[in-house]
Amino acid sequence: MTAVPPNGELPGGPTVLRMLLGSQLRLHREASGISTEDAGYEIRASRSKISRMENGRVSFKERDVSDLLTLYGVTDDTVRSGLLSMARQANAQGWWTRFGDVLPDWFDAYLGLEEGAALIRIYELQFVHGLFQTRDYARAVTGIGRKGVDEEEIERRVDVRMRRQQLLTRDQPPKIWAVMDEAALRRPVGGRPVMRGQLDHLLEMAELPHVTLQVVPFNRGSHAAAGGAFTILRFGEPDLPDVVYLEQLTSALYLEKREDLDYYLEVMDRLCSEASTPADTLQTLTEIRSTL
Numbered sequence: 001m002t003a004v005p006p007n008g009e010l011p012g013g014p015t016v017l018r019m020l021l022g023s024q025l026r027l028h029r030e031a032s033g034i035s036t037e038d039a040g041y042e043i044r045a046s047r048s049k050i051s052r053m054e055n056g057r058v059s060f061k062e063r064d065v066s067d068l069l070t071l072y073g074v075t076d077d078t079v080r081s082g083l084l085s086m087a088r089q090a091n092a093q094g095w096w097t098r099f100g101d102v103l104p105d106w107f108d109a110y111l112g113l114e115e116g117a118a119l120i121r122i123y124e125l126q127f128v129h130g131l132f133q134t135r136d137y138a139r140a141v142t143g144i145g146r147k148g149v150d151e152e153e154i155e156r157r158v159d160v161r162m163r164r165q166q167l168l169t170r171d172q173p174p175k176i177w178a179v180m181d182e183a184a185l186r187r188p189v190g191g192r193p194v195m196r197g198q199l200d201h202l203l204e205m206a207e208l209p210h211v212t213l214q215v216v217p218f219n220r221g222s223h224a225a226a227g228g229a230f231t232i233l234r235f236g237e238p239d240l241p242d243v244v245y246l247e248q249l250t251s252a253l254y255l256e257k258r259e260d261l262d263y264y265l266e267v268m269d270r271l272c273s274e275a276s277t278p279a280d281t282l283q284t285l286t287e288i289r290s291t292l
Contacts, residue, residue, distance in 0.1 A: 015112025016235055017090040019056030023239040024083060025065070026054040028072040042071045060087040095163060102156045106252045110245055111160075113254075115167060118236040121268050122178040125229045127189065128198060129178055130161045131168060132205050137198040138162070140190030168208065177212045179271045185215065185288050192292045199289040206282055214275035215284050232264055 029039055029050075036050040043049075043064040052058045065087045069080055096103060096111045103111075114120065122129050127141055138161045142154050167173055185202075188195045206213045231245040244255040244264045255261065276284060 013112055013115040014090050014092045014094055015056070015109065016116030016237075016240070017086055018058075018060070019235075019240050020237050021060060021065070021083060021086045021090050022054040022056040023237075024086075025068055025072075027239070028069065028074055029054075032072040034071060039068060039071065043067050059091045062087050096160065099156060099160050102153055103160065104250075109254065110247075110252065111164065113233050113243055113245070114164065116235060117174050117233040119175045119177070119234040121232040121234075122176070123230055123268065123271055124178065124180045124184050126181075126187065127184055128180065128202065131165055131176065132178070132202055133161055133165075134194070134198050134201045135162060136194045137190055137201075140194055168205070168211070173210050175210045175212075177214075177272070179214045179216060179268070179275050182215055182217050182284070185285065188292070196289060196292045199285055199292070203282065203285050203289070206278065206285070212278055213281050213285075214272060214278060215281045216271065216275045217284065220274055230264060232261075232268060 029036070036047045040047045040050045045064075049058070053060065053064075062084055065084055066080070069083065074080060074083075094108075094112055094115065096108060100108075120131075122131075127133075128137060130138070133141065135158060138158045139154060142157045142161075143149075146154070168176070185199065189198075202213065205211050229247070233243045233245065235242075241256050241258075242261050242265070244253075244260060246253040246255065255264070275281075
């Protein structure tokens with residue numbers, strides 16, 4: 001089982017802490033041989049509530065965590081205090097909660113996962129990924145299909161994208177490995193001046209030591225991920241599985257089953273081998289920039 005510091009201070013933000021705490025509770029439950037039904041009875045909850053807790057899908061009450069640890073025979077004061085402290089931190093609100101008026105519920109979970117990931121692997125087909133968008137480009141993308149939406153709402157949505165990007169320059173940033181279809185770079189979103197600024201920004205981002213950019217050029221023809229964009233998030237704790245994120249027009253899918261993960265990891269690996277090298281990608285970005 002993962003060792004928990006006495007103060008419970010682990011990196012990753014509340015979403016990842018909930019996942020980690022849930023994983024620890026599941027490991028202790030299984031080690032004690034207690035069923036989810038019996039665990040639920042102990043805290044006056046259902047079996048499904050225990051499953052949601054163990055998957056990190058709900059917030060935690062300290063009393064419930066304490067009662068479950070007692071049921072599971074966890075008596076070590078250091079372990080108990082660490083997990084209870086983690087429960088308190090896991091219930092904290094992320095920075096994105098103040099944007100709840102403009103964010104769909106299904107996107108909240110992604111922001112928490114992105115904030116806590118150690119490695120983010122991205123494939124984009126139509127647009128530059130939100131972590132790399134300039135404000136002007138983000139404003140142009142955000143306005144697509146939102147006729148009649150007032151400017152204040154558009155700006156708040158753009159503010160979210162700009163706030164997300166702070167993880168690129170924080171202490172111990174995640175590694176970002178992004179593969180983009182050439183179409184995303186040649187589509188002049190917002191007009192030529194906006195796109196020039198966006199390409200300049202990508203060239204700057206490519207210089208960051210924790211960022212790898214690759215482009216799948218048109219001349220490669222069809223490729224492994226022609227069907228759509230996706231993101232794979234990996235976390236620093238070995239107990240936490242990867243998550244595949246698929247965004248749709250009005251919802252999103254979060255895939256965690258081993259067979260799904262293996263499939264998307266294979267596709268991503270094939271994409272990286274088919275795409276231009278990072279060095280050739282810089283040349284491609286510069287060439288496209290010169291045509292605008």
